[in-house]
Amino acid sequence: MPVIEVTNLHKRYGTTVAVDDVSFTVEEGEIFGILGPNGAGKTTTVECIEGLRRPDSGTVTVLGLDPTSDRGQLRQVVGAQLQESELPENITVAEAIDLYASFYPNPADPAELMAELGLTEKRDTRFEKLSGGQKQRLSIALALVGNPKIAVLDELTTGLDPQARRDTWQLVEKVRARGVTIVLVTHFMDEAERLCDRLALIDGGRVVAIDSPAGLIGRVASEQTLRFRPSSPLDESVLATLPDVTDVTRDGAHYIVTGTGNLPYTVVTTLAAHDVVAAELRMDQASLEDAFVALTGRALDVEAA
Numbered sequence: 001m002p003v004i005e006v007t008n009l010h011k012r013y014g015t016t017v018a019v020d021d022v023s024f025t026v027e028e029g030e031i032f033g034i035l036g037p038n039g040a041g042k043t044t045t046v047e048c049i050e051g052l053r054r055p056d057s058g059t060v061t062v063l064g065l066d067p068t069s070d071r072g073q074l075r076q077v078v079g080a081q082l083q084e085s086e087l088p089e090n091i092t093v094a095e096a097i098d099l100y101a102s103f104y105p106n107p108a109d110p111a112e113l114m115a116e117l118g119l120t121e122k123r124d125t126r127f128e129k130l131s132g133g134q135k136q137r138l139s140i141a142l143a144l145v146g147n148p149k150i151a152v153l154d155e156l157t158t159g160l161d162p163q164a165r166r167d168t169w170q171l172v173e174k175v176r177a178r179g180v181t182i183v184l185v186t187h188f189m190d191e192a193e194r195l196c197d198r199l200a201l202i203d204g205g206r207v208v209a210i211d212s213p214a215g216l217i218g219r220v221a222s223e224q225t226l227r228f229r230p231s232s233p234l235d236e237s238v239l240a241t242l243p244d245v246t247d248v249t250r251d252g253a254h255y256i257v258t259g260t261g262n263l264p265y266t267v268v269t270t271l272a273a274h275d276v277v278a279a280e281l282r283m284d285q286a287s288l289e290d291a292f293v294a295l296t297g298r299a300l301d302v303e304a305a
């Protein structure tokens with residue numbers, strides 16, 4: 001059953017159309033990504049879901065509520081990550097969590113939440129002294145302190161180093177494992193590919209496609225390429241006649257095999273049957289980025305990365 005339904009959402013700021021026509025549904029328990037370049041309308045869309053902005057037309061329903069008219073009820077069930085500027089610099093981690101817990105009738109246990117988010121050691125540290133990753137973890141804690149059914153996470157890992165990004169991704173998976181539905185706004189392909197069950201590609205205020213990451217990739221490229229150096233000479237026709245193989249070419253000592261299906265398995269087992277080992281084996285597969293370029297006709301602008 002969908003927990004969020006967005007239908008023909010349209011929102012403009014003066015003459016700027018931020019969201020032209022966006023429709024999607026989010027199912028209970030999934031991580032739903034909203035992926036698109038800067039200015040695509042992602043934040044405006046989730047702000048309409050959070051009741052922070054009123055759509056000019058179209059409808060948004062969240063757990064049966066209208067986010068604008070039922071904002072009070074909505075805040076009890078939707079946890080939003082707060083912007084950094086919303087916290088005073090000298091508040092400590094524990095004070096911030098206690099403060100936000102006081103807004104809710106059935107808040108999470110602050111000590112448990114801090115432990116789960118790896119913040120226990122930082123409980124008495126002031127906000128301004130936290131690292132980027134720690135601030136991010138605190139903002140996730142504040143989004144979860146009300147025990148929401150839905151958490152909206154916007155640009156979660158922007159500005160974080162690679163390790164902190166991976167830690168944050170694990171955290172998001174832990175949150176989902178608790179049964180929280182997650183709406184994740186991002187312009188990072190790897191993040192979307194790793195975390196999202198389904199995602200909406202948004203460009204210019206419109207939905208370009210909605211699918212699983214694998215489904216989106218599969219729409220634009222069903223072929224894979226294997227490159228390797230055979231450990232002993234091999235007749236190309238042995239590979240070229242395999243059912244999954246569409247093409248075999250040579251690049252010096254290397255073979256480049258293109259095909260579909262379970263290509264690596266087919267090729268490696270065939271080589272083994274001829275006592276040949278594939279040395280320096282590398283596989284190239286289309287990525288979400290390739291899918292984005294193919295579906296929108298342009299590369300993702302990552303200036304804010």
Ligand SMILES: Nc1ncnc2c1ncn2[C@@H]1O[C@H](COP(=O)(O)OP(=O)(O)OP(=O)(O)O)[C@@H](O)[C@H]1O
Binds near residue numbers: 040045304
């Ligand atoms: N408060 C505002 N007033 C005027 N224009 C705005 C406002 N907020 C957003 N916009 C414009 O609306 C368009 C969509 O912005 P939005 O922030 O929703 O996109 P986004 O996909 O979240 O982008 P980003 O990844 O850069 O945050 C942009 O052209 C932006 O400049």
